[in-house]
Amino acid sequence: MTVSKDNYESGLKQADPILEIRNASVTFDMDRGTSQVLDDVSLDIQRDEIFGVVGESGSGKSMLASALLDAVVDPGLLQGDITYHPTPGEDVDILDLNKEELRQLRWEEISMVFQGAMSSFNPVRPIRTHFVETLDAHDHDIEEGMERAHDILRDLYMDPERVLDAYAHELSGGMKQRALIALSLILEPEVLVMDEPTAALDLLMQRSIISLIEEIKEEYALSIVFITHDLPLVADIADRIGVLYAFEFAELGDTEEILEHATHPYTRLLLKSTPNLDSPIEAMRPVEGSAPDPVNVPQGCSFHPRCPLATEECRDRDPGPYEVNETHYVHCHHWEQAEDEIPMTDEYDEAEYGSPDIPGFDDKHADRSVTDPNAEPVVSMEDVEVHFEQENGFFDFFSDPDAVKAVDGVDLDIYEQDVVVLVGESGCGKTTLGKAGVGLQEVTGGSVQYRGHDIWDVKANGGDGMSWGEIRKSLQIVHQDPGGALNPHRRVKAILEAPLKRWNNELDGNDRKQRILGLLEHVGMAPPEDYIERYPHQLSGGEQQRVALIRAMLMNPDLILADEPVSALDVSLRVEMMDLMIQLQDEFDTSYLFISHDLSNARYMAEKTGGRIGVVYLGKLVEVGPPEQIIHNPQHPYTQALRWATPQLHTEGERTESPIREIDIPDPTDPPSGCRYHTRCPEAREICTRESPSSVGASEAESHEAMCFRAVDDHEYWDSDPIPELEAEEAEGEEAAVENR
Known part of the structure; x- marks a missing residue:
């Protein structure tokens, strides 16, 4: 049942709060009206807890962080009450502090870790x-x-x-x-506010930072507010979670309760839209629609335009807080029906619910299988090397320059309507390998062939029946940052007309416009007549990426390098964008070389298309195979580490101990000898330090190969001695375990 405001605030009350937020609101006066970017938020942060704040971009997460430090920038107006309790019973009214008192509070009592580490340092x-x-x-x-x-x-x-x-x-x-x-x-602050602290990091570093946060919380007796758009990321560490939607909390409760028994339709849809490694792909669906404009938030329940359970009551009356239990509150009139009406992904049963109504999903996708390796490849990379020489300083004039071996001996074939997803840490060579595959990065060794023609030989000398222009048209790229890839001074119409004018000059102006309008409407940008006249900055991130994808498709390419095309999008939009890419692939008969640092996204894209996942580490393709093998039967220890690091939605049991010995990737100018992963591999033996493994069949699947001695049952690795440093580390670990007992 719904509860009164007093009872709600009483229910929010923690036993020993370090921060109390009551009716906090932030508004900005704009030419087109008042922008409400935080709306009557009430919350208690318990001393020594980790509180997770989750929501889409633009939901008010960062504004809440700024409000906690009274750091809302002008001309923003912060109202309400925010009380800090340095010790139990001691009250500090943060919004009543003068500038000097605020200066002392910030960093000394309440500190903040901002989203962009690079922009935080001079x-x-x-x-x-x-x-x-x-x-x-x-x-x-x-x-x-x-x-x-x-x-x-x-x-x-x-x-x-x-x-x-x-x-x-x-x-x-x-x-x-x-x-x-x-x-x-x-x-030595008491409270640490972390605003998307892992947003720009890859899986292993994200997992390492999360583990470190748990350690420093205990070491330094911290209370932590952890803000993220990625719900699975906080599943392991947060004691409680608050889900923000349209600048107010839609749901608030203990982490396990929220993950297993979410009662707000938005929370359940957010969970369903999150790519993960365990749930059926067919059950993952995007959250339809988009977040509201802060100047024009819908009346009643702000989520009702996107909610499948919305009724007239939702449109007319703002849902007050309903008490699910003494620690779980939800703002939804129909919270009791949500669990039955919106089944979670792990409850999905196609026999019961039927085929999912997902754009781009049909029987053809379900029946896809791994590409026949006997077919002729569209692009073939053979023993590809890309080495960059670093410039010497003045005093190093007479010494040889260091070389970064970004790609070092990779073989990879890409076929008709194929999908190959490259995964790995930042700096491992994924993007460089991808650019080499589409002719945007000249190789320093090996060859790259497009339909049997060496692309760099064609550029230098011309080809027999093949031109450089044809290669450039057939091999395209969609960049990670669509905002930076689109000319900010040109409208969408001019951006999309450019490839048509160059490669389809038989089309007149009206034909070009109609084709562009048709594609915009096809990818969900309706009415297209509205979008065609906009500039890139007037589009959302997802809309910008759609325009970039359309621009590449207008070339009718054979292969598109999709470089982290969904990493800059909200979790709720990633499935939608990947479904759109799959749909356009079928219509334009193209192939994808898809780059991702997220194994869940890689699994979704590869499994849904019958593609492959390739794992890249320090310039080497250390494992490649079908997604079910890479995810559920990984053979290389590095792939196993990526699998371990992937955030999961479920909280049952404790995460196993880290399978990596070192957090940081080695210097690519001086890679380790032998197997490049041996310095971080807990399974490494003496032979791994001096010999480099070659790719071998890693399972019954024909297309599954791994570059690891452990994939060969009778290899001399099994008789090789352990690395002395590893033995010492294991002995120290055993001693520490004995001491702890």
């Missing part, structure tokens, strides 16, 4: 300077503070001197993020 100053300036600005002893900085950086598995003496651009994304976490802890 690029022309070393990392050490940021620590020193922070300590000095808050009148802390610098020598003592820097000793603490060294300890924190070591706790985050980094070399303090190397990090402190480096500039931001000299650190990897994961190292920058950890350095930012260390900086946020330097003044």
Whole structure:
């Protein structure tokens, strides 16, 4: 039943809150009206808990973070009450503090880790300077503070001197993020607000950061507010979760309760739309529609235009909080029917519910199988190498330049209507390999052939029946950042007309316009006459990516390199975009070389199309095969690590111990000898340090190969001695376990 405001706030009350938020609202006055970006939010943060805030882009997550520090930028107006309790019974009214008191509160009591680590550091100053300036600005002893900085950086598995003496651009994304976490802890705060701290990181680094957050919470006695658009990411660490929609909490409760018994239609649809490794692909569906405009939030329930359960009551009356149980509240009139009406993905039964009504899903997709390896490939990469020489400094004038072996001896064939998904960490060579495959990166060794013609030989000398223009037209790319790939000064019509004018000059202006309008409507951008006159900045991220995809398809290409095409989108939009790509693939008879750092997205794309997943590590293709083999029967230890690192929706049981020994990927200018993964592999033996494995059949599946000695039953690896350092680490671990007991 619905509860009164007093009873609701009483139910929100935690036993020992460190932060109390009551009726917090943020508005901005704009030319077209008042923008409500936080709407009457009430919440308690328990001392020593991790509270997860989840929602789509534009739902108000970052604005909530800013409100907690009274850091809403002008001309935003923050109203309500936010009370900080440094100790039980002590009250600090944050919104009543003057500038000096706020300065002391921020970083010393409540600190923040921002989403973009690179933009948080001054690029022309070393990392050490940021620590020193922070300590000095808050009148802390610098020598003592820097000793603490060294300890924190070591706790985050980094070399303090190397990090402190480096500039931001000299650190990897994961190292920058950890350095930012260390900086946020330097003044020993009580509360840490983390705004999308892992958004730009790959799977293994995300998992490592999550594990480190758990460790530093205990080490430094922190209360943490963890903000993310990725619900599975916080499933393992959050004690409670709040789901934001349209600038207010739609649902609030214990993590396990929310994940297993969500009662708001939006929460359930959000869970259903999230690609994961265990649920049937056919049951994963996008959340239809889009989030509301903050200037024009719908009356009644703000979710009703997208809700399959919406009634007249939802359109007329704002749902007050309903009490599911004493810790679980939901803002939905029909919460009791939601569980039956919107089954979760793990409950999906095609026999009961029928074939899913998903754009781009039909029987042809369900019947796809792995491409016949005896067919002629569209693109064939043979022993491909791409090595980059780094420039020497002035004092290194007489020494040989270092070479980054971005791709180092890769064989890969791509066939008609094929899908190959490349996965791996940032810096492993995925994008470089992909660009080599579509002729955007010249190789330094090996060959790349398009329909039997060496593409670089065609460019240099011309080809027998093949031109460079034909190759360029047939091999296209869709970039990771659609906003940066579209000319900001041209309208959608001009952007999409460009390829038609160049390659289809027989079409007149009206024919071009009608074709563009038809495609825009086909991909869900309706009415197309409205979208055709917009500039890129007037489109959402998903709409920008649709335009970029249409532009590539207008070339009628044989192969498209899709470089992280869904990573910049909300989780709720990723399935929709991948379904659209599959639909367009069938209509344009194209193939995809799809790049992703997310194994769940890779599984969805490859399994739904009968494609393959290729795992790339330090320039090597260490495993390739059908998705069911890669996901459920991985043979290379690196693939197993990626599988372990993939966030899951379910919370039963504890996650197994990390299968990697080192957090950071080795320096690509000086890769390890032998097997390049041996420095991080818990299964490595002495032979792995001196011999490089070759690809061998890894299972009964013909197209499943792995570059690992362990895939061969009678290999000498099995008689090789363990690596001494590994034996020492295992002995230390056993000693620590005995001490803990």
